[in-house]
Amino acid sequence: MRTLRAFFNDALREATQGSTAYHAWMGVLTFLMCCGAWAYSVQLREGLIVTGLHDHVSWGFYISNFTFLVGVAAAAVILVMPTYVLKDHDFHSAVLIGEAMAVAALIMAISFVVVDVGGPARLWHLLPVVGRINFPRSLLAWDILVLNGYLALNVGVPFYLLYSHWQGREADKRYYVPVVLLSIAWAVSLHLVTAFLYAGLPARPFWNSSLLGPRFLATAFTAGPALMILVLTLIRRFGGYPVAHETIQKLSVVVTVAAQICVVMTISELFVEFYRNTHHGQSARYLFFGIGEKRALVPWIWSSIALIATATGLLTLHHLRAKKAVLYSACVMLFVGILIEKGIGTIIPGFIPEPWGKIHEYSPTWVELTVALGIWALGAFVFTVLAKVAIPIEMGLLREANSALHSTVSPTPQPAANPAAPTPE
Amino acid sequence: MTDSPFQILNNKTMDRRDAMTTLGGMLAAGLGVLQTSCSPLASAAEKEKAQLDWQAYFQQNFQLMTDTEKDATVRRLERSYELNTGNRIDVSAQGPRKDVLYGYAFNVSKCRGYMDCVKACIEENNQDRASGMAYIRIHENKKGSMDFEEANDDFFHQVPAAGHFYMGTQCFHCQNPPCVDVCPVKATWMEPDGIVVVDYNWCIGCRYCMAACPYDARRFNWADPVVPIEEVNPNQHYLGNRLRKKGVVEKCTFCIQRSRDGKNPACVEACPTGARVFGNLLDPNSEIRWILANKKVFRLKEDLGTEPKFWYYMD
Incomplete structure (x- = not known):
């Protein structure tokens, strides 16, 4: 118990100390989180009327972000699987970063659901025993279980690894490898269940497609690793963490293949929607070409298609992918392209036209955008803290041996003893 | 204790x-x-x-x-x-009556788009006046087509308009309701008399049911609902027209506060042309059973397998 407390003391100290740039970054994130919290307080007071949502488009920007982030979280498996199952050591240094990303993405995803519900105070109705969860009939109940389970797995394994390494011993494979294997299966089911949440609704023909689940996985395994490449590069440059060149290279192959699959699936879907002019294709028609004067989503989806297609083209050519500048810009393009595709091109057109064929458009308000910004800042904050603690432990700089010394010198471990106060000059 | x-x-x-x-x-x-x-x-x-x-x-x-x-x-x-x-x-909090399963029939030949049903429904059910919430939608179709995409459900002119006919939609109280399946907290369910209800105190406002309904039957309270105090209908039912708060879903309940008292829903009572028929599907002598037996009836979006208890017919 004492050791555990010492570990958290060390972690807290590590997370609250850093360069001026680190404090400035965390300060900016905190400011954005406060903005988000304020916008959310407006929404709590006035109701969801302050969003752009209405009875016809009853889910919008929040649920779109939720969907996208579940994909990012699921993609952590891309690093976990080769490291633990295929024993590929190239990924080893990056795996904890991937898991930290998954944790941050899950916290964001859960936050987006919480801000979307009309009665957040009544969320205890979902709890076992005191509440009344509709399991297994409701896919939302499944999603809640899968999300929280995945969060627990992605907190549990890295915690055990870091805690062991911090104590200066190797983690016991017998304990964590089975859990890792479970979390790999869990990651796939996580995004599949989220897709089923929509695909199981015959009321919304745009979603009611067996391709939705596989397409979610393909976009997740594109956007997730693309983000990972960018984050690992940044961490290598600014965090001083050695990430093997091989890791980035292998990840770039994953991104390329997944992006190619995405393109194939998109073409397949477009063919079915447009070959015959059926009512079921109305949402796609609205999304891609607009119906009459109503064409709010058209510029978005075409920019998304352009970004994804260009990036996939660039990455497909080996000599271009090998160039760092091309790889990084392709990753940015894919991440943004898929964020738009999931964020605007998947959830919203499902509601347009509404069940009786009328077009009621939707666009997010400043409240939704500010709350979303706050939640993204929260995610970045969580990720930064986790990475900040994990990196020195993995590099062997943060060890119990060092901290035990510290706590024997000062018998009462006062938080004041740490010079953590952010004092940017 | x-x-x-x-x-x-x-x-x-x-x-x-x-x-x-x-x-x-x-x-x-x-x-x-x-x-x-x-x-x-x-x-x-x-x-x-x-x-x-x-x-x-x-x-x-x-x-x-x-x-x-x-x-x-x-x-x-x-x-x-x-x-x-x-x-x-x-x-x-009156419970369901024994051996009763409610059903509804709508005479397309008779409806002339007067919208008295809509008005009566809003007043009876204490619906939010600020947002203009309405459970019933009247669709004005051009003769020769029953394509709802082409219909006008936001008309403001003298009715009946030449060359048009009218159809009302509302909650169809499906016998196999997708909205009930998706609710993560069982805040909505089908009562033994076939009415699909919402416990407004239990609903968390996730709106999954709204996404699942193929008939646009459900409404959400995006803000605190406004009902002028002198217009509040004081005869209420817990599962029906009692006052709602912001952040919860509501819907047509076949006027549960009336139907369980043996009365017709407000829309049926208000209709000046007799286009609306409500009754007990288990009673072989009921008017609705007569219509099902003697008219050529149809339902909307039957291919989705939701089994609406709401039929349309023509004279």
């Missing part, structure tokens, strides 16, 4: 759920008292209000309540309204 609060947990005659509820209730009452008793300015009425609010917050899902609990819950709603407005309402 002779047990101390925590002995309840070990009481063999009470299941764990009830025990937790009882404890929750005690906690709620305790906190409510604590909250208000800490405020020297709170009047007795304010203290009582706060206590009622706390009890409402911790209340059980309506479907799982015993008759006594249901009764206490509706008494609390009445008292709360009286404390807030000085007016009295009558909230019922």
Whole structure:
């Protein structure tokens, strides 16, 4: 118990100390989180009327972000699987970063659901025993279980690894490898269940497609690793963490293949929607070409298609992918392209036209955008803290041996003893 | 009650759920008292209000309540309204009648788009006036087409318009309702008499049911609903037209407060052309059974397998 407390003391100290740039970054994130919290307080007071949502488009920007982030979280498996199952050591240094990303993405995803519900105070109705969860009939109940389970797995394994390494011993494979294997299966089911949440609704023909689940996985395994490449590069440059060149290279192959699959699936879907002019294709028609004067989503989806297609083209050519500048810009393009595709091109057109064929458009308000910004800042904050603690432990700089010394010198471990106060000059 | 609060947990005659509820209730009452008793300015009425609010917050899902609990819950709603407005309402928790399954038929030949049903529905069911909420939609179709995409459901001109016919849609009270399946907390269900209802106190406002409904039957309270106090219908039912709050879903309940009293829903009563027929599908002598047996009836989007208890027919 004492050791555990010492570990958290060390972690807290590590997370609250850093360069001026680190404090400035965390300060900016905190400011954005406060903005988000304020916008959310407006929404709590006035109701969801302050969003752009209405009875016809009853889910919008929040649920779109939720969907996208579940994909990012699921993609952590891309690093976990080769490291633990295929024993590929190239990924080893990056795996904890991937898991930290998954944790941050899950916290964001859960936050987006919480801000979307009309009665957040009544969320205890979902709890076992005191509440009344509709399991297994409701896919939302499944999603809640899968999300929280995945969060627990992605907190549990890295915690055990870091805690062991911090104590200066190797983690016991017998304990964590089975859990890792479970979390790999869990990651796939996580995004599949989220897709089923929509695909199981015959009321919304745009979603009611067996391709939705596989397409979610393909976009997740594109956007997730693309983000990972960018984050690992940044961490290598600014965090001083050695990430093997091989890791980035292998990840770039994953991104390329997944992006190619995405393109194939998109073409397949477009063919079915447009070959015959059926009512079921109305949402796609609205999304891609607009119906009459109503064409709010058209510029978005075409920019998304352009970004994804260009990036996939660039990455497909080996000599271009090998160039760092091309790889990084392709990753940015894919991440943004898929964020738009999931964020605007998947959830919203499902509601347009509404069940009786009328077009009621939707666009997010400043409240939704500010709350979303706050939640993204929260995610970045969580990720930064986790990475900040994990990196020195993995590099062997943060060890119990060092901290035990510290706590024997000062018998009462006062938080004041740490010079953590952010004092940017 | 002779047990101390925590002995309840070990009481063999009470299941764990009830025990937790009882404890929750005690906690709620305790906190409510604590909250208000800490405020020297709170009047007795304010203290009582706060206590009622706390009890409402911790209340059980309506479907799982015993008759006594249901009764206490509706008494609390009445008292709360009286404390807030000085007016009295009558909230019922009346259960389903025996051997009754409600069904509805709509005569396409007779409807002329007068919209009296819409108005009556809004007034009967205490719907939000600020947002212009309405459970019923009247679609004005051009003769020669029943394509709802081409229909106009937002008309403002003299009716019936030449060359057009009218069809109303509302909750069809599906026998296989997708909205009930998707609710993550079982806040909406089908009653034994076939009415699909919502427990507004249990709904968390996730709006999954709205996404799942193929008939646009459900409405959400995006803000605090506004019903002018003099227009509030005081004859209410817990699962029906009682006043809602922001952040919850609501819908047509076949006017449960009327139908369980043996009356017709407000839309049926208001229709000046007799286009609307409501009745008991299990009663072979009912008008609705006669229509099903003698008219060529059809339902909308039958391919989705939702089994609506709402038929259309023509003379």
